[in-house]
Amino acid sequence: MNTKLSSKRFSVGYESVNTNSSKINDSVTPITVTWENIEVKTRKKGKSLLNRVSGIAKPGEMVALMGTSGAGKTTLLNVLMDRNMKGLEKKGTVKVNGKAIGEKISLISGFAQQQEIFIPTLTVKEYLMIQAKLRMKANKSTRIERVDEIMDMLGLQKCRNSKIGNPGLVKGISGGEARRLTFACELLSNPSLLFADEPTSGLDSFMAATVVQIMRDLANSGRTLIAIIHQPTADLYFQFDKIIFLSLGRTAFMGTPEESIQFFSDCGHPIPKNFNPPEWIQEKLSVQPIEEIESYQRIMNIIQVFETTKFSKTSTIELQMIPSTKLPPFIENPGFFVETGALLKRASIDVIRSPAQMRMKLIQKIVMGLFIGSLYWQQPLDWRGVRNTNSALYFLIAELTFSTMFGIMTFMEHELPLIAREYHDGLFYVISYYVSRCLSYLPLFTFDGAIMVIISYWMIGLNNTLQQVLKSILIAVLVEQSATSCGLFLACLFETTSVAIAFAVPISGLFALLSELYGNTNNFPVYIQWMQWTSWFRYGFEGLVVNQWTKIDNPKFSNFFRDLILDQFSFKADNYPMDVIGLGSIVLFFYVAGYVALLVRIRMSR
Ligand SMILES: Nc1ncnc2c1ncn2[C@@H]1O[C@H](COP(=O)(O)OP(=O)(O)OP(=O)(O)O)[C@@H](O)[C@H]1O
Numbered sequence: 282m283n284t285k286l287s288s289k290r291f292s293v294g295y296e297s298v299n300t301n302s303s304k305i306n307d308s309v310t311p312i313t314v315t316w317e318n319i320e321v322k323t324r325k326k327g328k329s330l331l332n333r334v335s336g337i338a339k340p341g342e343m344v345a346l347m348g349t350s351g352a353g354k355t356t357l358l359n360v361l362m363d364r365n366m367k368g369l370e371k372k373g374t375v376k377v378n379g380k381a382i383g384e385k386i387s388l389i390s391g392f393a394q395q396q397e398i399f400i401p402t403l404t405v406k407e408y409l410m411i412q413a414k415l416r417m418k419a420n421k422s423t424r425i426e427r428v429d430e431i432m433d434m435l436g437l438q439k440c441r442n443s444k445i446g447n448p449g450l451v452k453g454i455s456g457g458e459a460r461r462l463t464f465a466c467e468l469l470s471n472p473s474l475l476f477a478d479e480p481t482s483g484l485d486s487f488m489a490a491t492v493v494q495i496m497r498d499l500a501n502s503g504r505t506l507i508a509i510i511h512q513p514t515a516d517l518y519f520q521f522d523k524i525i526f527l528s529l530g531r532t533a534f535m536g537t538p539e540e541s542i543q544f545f546s547d548c549g550h551p552i553p554k555n556f557n558p559p560e561w562i563q564e565k566l567s568v569q570p571i572e573e574i575e576s577y578q579r580i581m582n583i584i585q586v587f588e589t590t591k592f593s594k595t596s597t598i599e600l601q602m603i604p605s606t607k608l609p610p611f612i613e614n615p616g617f618f619v620e621t622g623a624l625l626k627r628a629s630i631d632v633i634r635s636p637a638q639m640r641m642k643l644i645q646k647i648v649m650g651l652f653i654g655s656l657y658w659q660q661p662l663d664w665r666g667v668r669n670t671n672s673a674l675y676f677l678i679a680e681l682t683f684s685t686m687f688g689i690m691t692f693m694e695h696e697l698p699l700i701a702r703e704y705h706d707g708l709f710y711v712i713s714y715y716v717s718r719c720l721s722y723l724p725l726f727t728f729d730g731a732i733m734v735i736i737s738y739w740m741i742g743l744n745n746t747l748q749q750v751l752k753s754i755l756i757a758v759l760v761e762q763s764a765t766s767c768g769l770f771l772a773c774l775f776e777t778t779s780v781a782i783a784f785a786v787p788i789s790g791l792f793a794l795l796s797e798l799y800g801n802t803n804n805f806p807v808y809i810q811w812m813q814w815t816s817w818f819r820y821g822f823e824g825l826v827v828n829q830w831t832k833i834d835n836p837k838f839s840n841f842f843r844d845l846i847l848d849q850f851s852f853k854a855d856n857y858p859m860d861v862i863g864l865g866s867i868v869l870f871f872y873v874a875g876y877v878a879l880l881v882r883i884r885m886s887r
C-alpha cells in the first residue's frame with residue numbers, strides 16, 4: 282500500500298484544516314480499474330474523441346488525468362464511469378477487478394464533481410445527515426458518528442452549523458468548504474473507488490493542497506482515486522502516484538511523476554531547471570495556434586515514443602494479468618419510505634427556510650383576497666349583483682391558477698441537476714423524490730388559496746352556510762392543485778422555465794376560454810365542446826357558481842331564477858359532485874404525467 286505522505290496540518294488563511302488519515306482507516310475492498318483500447322467517436326460526424334486509450338489504476342493509487350483543454354480527459358472519465366455518453370459511440374472495455382460492470386460502477390464508487398450543487402438553505406450538518414440517511418444502511422447513532430467523523434476528517438466542524446448558501450446569491454460556506462463537503466458526501470458510503478473532476482480548480486494554493494492531502498490520505502488507506510487535475514504546482518504534482526497525460530485523444534504518457542520527467546527528457550524535451558514540470562509538459566502537448574503543423578508533429582512524436590517505451594509495454598502486460606477478484610457490495614437503495622422521509626425532510630426545510638417565497642405567496646393571496654372583496658363589496662341580489670358575483674367567482678379561479686402555475690415552474694430548473702446526479706449515484710428512486718417534493722409544496726400551494734377565498738367570501742357577501750363555505754374551499758384547493766400539478770408537469774417536461782412558460786400561457790388561456798364565462802360551450806362547435814371537460818376552469822367555476830346559487834336564504838329567490846342563472850353557463854344544479862371528481866381527475870392526471878416526464882428526463886440525463 283502506498284503511503285506517499287503522512288497526514289499533515291495545513292494552515293489555510295485564518296483557519297487550519299486537520300486532515301487526519303487515521304479517521305479514514307475503515308477497511309475497503311481493494312479495487313483495480315482497467316481500461317483497454319478505448320475508442321470514442323461522435324455518432325453523427327464520426328469525430329474521434331479518444332483513440333485506443335488504455336490504462337490502469339490500482340488500489341492505493343492516486344491517479345491524475347492531465348492534458349490540455351480538449352485532450353479527452355472528461356471523455357475518458359465519463360467512459361470509466363459510464364456516464365454522459367449521449368451521442369457518442371464507444372469501443373473497448375472498462376473493467377473493475379477484472380469484471381465489466383457498466384453503469385453499476387456508480388454503485389461502488391464516489392464521484393466528486395467539479396460543479397458543487399447542494400440545497401443552499403440547509404446547514405452543512407443537516408445536509409450530511411440527510412445524505413447519510415440516503416447513502417448508509419445504518420442506525421441513527423452510527424450515522425451521527427459517521428457524519429461527525431467525516432466532518433472532523435475534512436475540517437468541516439467549524440462550519441457545521443453554517444448554511445451552505447449559493448455563490449453570488451445567498452451567503453454561505455467558502456469555496457474550499459464546498460469542495461470538502463462534496464468529498465464528505467461521497468465518503469459517507471465508504472467507497473473504495475473515488476473519481477474527482479478538477480477537485481483543485483478554482484481554489485487557492487493552500488486549499489488545493491488541502492484537497493490533494495485529503496485525496497492522498499484516502500489513497501493511503503487503500504482506496505483507488507482517479508482525478509482530472511488542471512495546472513498543479515510542482516509540489517502537488519509529485520504527490521500523485523500515477524500521471525496520465527492525454528493529448529489529441531490519445532495517451533501521451535502514463536507513469537509516475539518522476540518517470541514523466543525522464544520520459545520527456547528522452548523525447549527531446551528536457552524540463553529546464555526552475556520550471557514547473559506539469560506546465561512544461563502540457564505546453565509540449567498542446568497545439569500552438571501559430572505553429573499548428575509543428576505542434577501536431579511534436580505531439581505525434583511523443584505519443585509514438587510512449588507507445589514503444591517500457592511504460593506503455595508494462596501497462597499492456599499488467600492489463601492482461603489482472604485477475605478477477607471480488608467486488609465491494611453495491612450501494613443499496615434505502616427503500617421507498619426511508620428515502621421519501623429523508624427527501625421530504627430536506628425539501629420541507631428548504632421550503633420553510635425560503636421565507637421570501639412563502640411570505641410573497643401569502644401576501645399576494647391576502648392582497649388579492651382583499652382586492653376582490655373590495656371590488657365586489659356586498660353584491661345585492663339583483664341581476665347586476667348576480668352578474669358581479671359570478672365575475673368575482675371566476676376571478677378567484679383565475680387568481681388561483683395563474684400565479685400558482687407560473688410560481689411552481691421555477692423550482693425544477695434549479696433542482697434537476699442535483700436530483701439527476703443523486704439518482705445516478707443510486708441514492709433514491711425518482712418516485713421517492715417526486716412524492717416528497719409534491720408533499721413539501723402541498724401546504725404552500727393549498728393554504729394560501731383557501732385564505733384568499735375566506736377573506737373575500739364575506740366581503741363579497743357570498744352565501745355563507747358552513748356547508749357552502751367548506752364546499753367553496755374544497756373547490757379552491759382543487760383548482761389550485763390542478764394549476765400546481767399542471768405547472769409541475771410542464772416544468773418536468775421542458776428543460777427550461779422559459780420554454781415551460783411559453784407552453785403554459787396558451788394552455789391556461791385555452792382552459793380559461795372553456796370556463797363558460799366567455800361563451801356558453803353548448804353553442805361552441807361540437808368538435809370543440811368536448812374540450813371543456815379537460816378544463817379545471819370549467820369544473821371550478823361551475824362548482825363555485827352552483828354552490829353559490831343552489832341554496833339562498835331568501836323567499837323571493839325561487840329555483841326558476843337559480844336555473845336561469847345556471848343556464849346562461851350551461852351549468853346544472855346537481856353537478857357539484859361531478860365538478861369535484863373532474864378536478865380530482867385533472868390533479869391526478871397531471872401529477873402522474875409529471876412523474877413520467879421527470880422519470881424519462883432523469884433517466885436520459887445519465
Ligand atoms: N458529446 C460530444 N459531442 C461532440 N464532441 C464532443 C462531445 N464531448 C466532447 N467532445 C469534444 O471532444 C473533445 C474532448 O473533450 P473533453 O471534454 O473530453 O476534453 P477535456 O480534456 O476534458 O477538456 P477540458 O479540460 O477543457 O474540460 C473536445 O474537442 C470536445 O469538444
